[in-house]
Amino acid sequence: MHIDLPALIVSAILLAGLYATMSYGLALIYGVMKIVNLAHAGVMMWGAYLAFIFIVNLGMNPFLAPVLIVPTFFFLGILLQRYIVSRIMSAPPISSLLLLFGVWLIMQNISYLIFSGDTRAITTPYTLSTFLVGGISISVNRLVVFGVGILALVSLRQFLGHTYLGKAIRATAQDGEASKLVGINTQWVMEMAFGIGIALASLAGSLMALIFAFDPDFGRSHLLKGFCIVVLGGLESMVGVALGSLVLAIAEALSVLWIMPAMQDFVSFAILVIVLVVMPGGMLGLLQKFLKT
């Protein structure tokens, strides 16, 4: 069986862009607040439904929809942090896990009530459009998602490394008390970080709505996969997420050659557990250790 390897690799790279985009929010919130945001799936799902309303019901351009959706969720994220999540910042980790899980359930129910459980798909003029590069067909939607993934990575690095808020976020992540001592308003910083994390999730959702069909249960498998990616990448760094996405996507694509495609997800989860146990710093940690020696 002669499989078109270059095409497989290209699609894996595009998939990596998708994986990265859907994982940044998770990594940011975890990195800064050590909170595993289970509501991430719900936000992606809501982002998808909001995109549906804008594009299908209001006829908006599909790539313009995220422009409206992302700021909306940014504010929603701030509100969520300020009034709900902030109360359990000092509680044991299970509290945040259960709290955000509860929030996710509520989000699902609201979607069921408004939209019913019907599977929705968004069809736009861009839906099936592709262009050929060297004989390999590249889907426009997936390319856009990949582009956004790269753009997000660059912007996030820029933001975290060179702006006051970004540096304040990193400082708070490193040491909350010390940050307060140097005059950082850690409460405000956390609100911003959470808001950005939620915004990133909604961005992923509104773009994925163009590629996948979805229903209120959407996001669950993406969330689980997101865990694998974030852990693989080292749990706290954006570059790590990008690297982790790439490694995972390529591993999954190549694994088709040797194992059943149905076992791809098993490989991801096995990697998740192994990485957690063996190299808690993820790939980035490994790389850093490598570079230090």
Next chain:
Amino acid sequence: MRIREIFSLISFLVLAFSTLPLAEVMAQPKEIVLGTALPLTGGQSREGGYFKKGYELAVKEINDGGGIPIKEYGKNIPIKLIIYDDKSDNTTSVQLYEKLVTQDKVNALLGGYGTPLITAHTIVAEKYRVPYLNGGGATAAIYQRNMKYVFGILASIEKLAHTLMDWVSAQQDAGHLKKPLKISVMGENTSHGKEFRQGVLDKSKAAPARFQIVMDEPFELNLKDADPLLQKLKASDADVFLADARLADYTTIHRRYTELRLYHQIVSYGPRGSEKAARDALGEASDYIVSCNWWHKEVPTPAARKFAEKYAQTYHEPAEWFPALAYETVRVMAKAMEMAASLDKSKIRDALAKMDMKDSLVVGGRVWFKPNGQIDNDYVMMQNLPGAKVSLIYPPEVATAKAIVPIPKK
């Protein structure tokens, strides 16, 4: 300390349980109670919702006519329909069916939707000897457990696959397709998908001069990237592409199939492809897809047309096979009760076993059951045509057009 805690435990249990109402006894039944648990939330919520609409439409229609005539009481008795939500979870489904039988004291049970749910909760019907009829579980395995009280009006997926393959054979005999044909098949990793693939494999093994399987792959639900599968498909160099997928994965797979400009002389997603949601999601990319289903609204029999119109009028959306089969389930159950002339459960069960209903909206118009409780009727096959149209290509009695085989290249 421990005694106090045990005390609290037990008093709480007593309190909690006493919130349940006590049993009631009825002499002359003032209504016939039909109960069901459907997946209204969770992974199967779309189909569950359709079934609810179908059930409600049928019950309303019967009640508008006064109810079901039961000779033993000499009058028409209206139906009370109880629908619970089992959240697409097996344990909940079993629990709810137990409730329907014991607490709600249903006279008969209507089926749920989805093979795993049905396989699990049918044990309740058999346990309490309550007649159970479903239009939502097609897997043959459900009916292979020697159960006397379980009936279904969906022919098996295995037969669906066989019908599809037989139709391909007929195309070969008519000279539209060559012999042998190379077939690639993929199916979702559920019992539905497995049975579909097995059916295709069975027919191929039985006729190696006609069919050669060059690819056979299961895939996990909720695919994020169809590329690995489709690259394998491309490399398999097949003539015919068969798949079994639910709407979300069908969308992902076929969109990518189109983008990759793949081509096969026949493309079929089993029962999927001709319903409105599938057409909308793919647009003209879904043209010429062949599907094999238990019902379609274009079937020209009076019963099918009547239902299609009524459904469209009531719910303002085109009728699909889910509500059609649900609707018919109620009608068959009502007929069984009428034939039994009583609400005695074993009499209703016997009436179902002997059922021979004509003028039904199912393909072939006739409802009757094999000894194992499953119907064995025929399928209708459709082909999507440009312009969002659908033609019926099989069986000959209902066909509206000849199939376009092999499908044209773009």
Next chain:
Amino acid sequence: MSRAWKMGMSLLGLAFLVWIPFSGIGGGYLQTLGFLTFLYVTLSTAWNIMGGYTGQISFGHATFYGLGAYTTSILTLRGLNPFLTIPLAGIVASLYGLLWGYPCLRLRGQYFAIATIGVGEATRLLMLNMDDLIKNNDWLKGFLHDGVLTGGATGLMLPTPPDIRSYALGFYYGAMGIMFAALLVSWKVKTSKFGLGLLAINMDIDAAETLGVRTAYYKNLALMLSALMVGICGSIYSQYVFYIDPQTVFGFPMSIAMVLMPTIGGIGTLLGPVLGAVVYVVVQDQILTANLEFGDFKLSLSSLHLLIYGGLLVVIVLFEPKGILGLQKRLARKWAKRKEDSRERDDNAARVR
């Protein structure tokens, strides 16, 4: 309350539980609910040993449930008496707990939780694809019976006896017995040196280690014990429904249910899991079947069940993390304090006069 009175009430309650199958309440539905409640109380209590006493939150406990269920089903299909498979099911689950627990228990807090999610999903996928994986391997394929080991997505169906209903009573009392046994185990653990060690690990694992508590050994033991009980429950479930599939017994929703129950009732206590399980079963039953009617407006509560669970979780986490039991204790303290205060006031008033 006097001890004798408490004793009396407990015996009355126990008598009530024993009487339920004969009472015909709800046409027999109370018996079904009772059986399910006993099962879930056991699950809840088992999880609590890990999550409550030891503080290691596991979101993957369904693996033990599933392994118990599958062990029983696989062995029963090969001719073994299902009754005998129950302890075996527990042991298999327990050994699996040791297998993945040993490396994973080194992880702290939420790392462990995330790892359990990974293990849970990986196990489910493995069981889902097991048959396809081994059918081509010459050595492993001997495990297949009629071409089936785990049955994959189709699951496993147990042969149904001609009179299923006659076993209902056995299931009810059996489950009740297992529940009390589990509670006994939980109580023994809590009041033993082992339990004290687990508590120490929960509070501060480093300090515990320094003080000489064998943390790794205790953690693994706790997981194995927890797994044993959950595996037995899985075994019983498969014999009750006669059908299992990977999604039901290995799925994430099952794991979540096992976390939800002790959390609602009162994590880390002896009776909290019991309360949580009862609330879960009873409330679920009511939610999924009740209908609210305001004149013409009908709303089935089941369309709100996710909202109710989610809301319950949020409220509990925000306002009473110790669950219902915590709430009850808080109210009891307030009540006692008010009685104290008023007694003081009376005393003071009397003194002044």
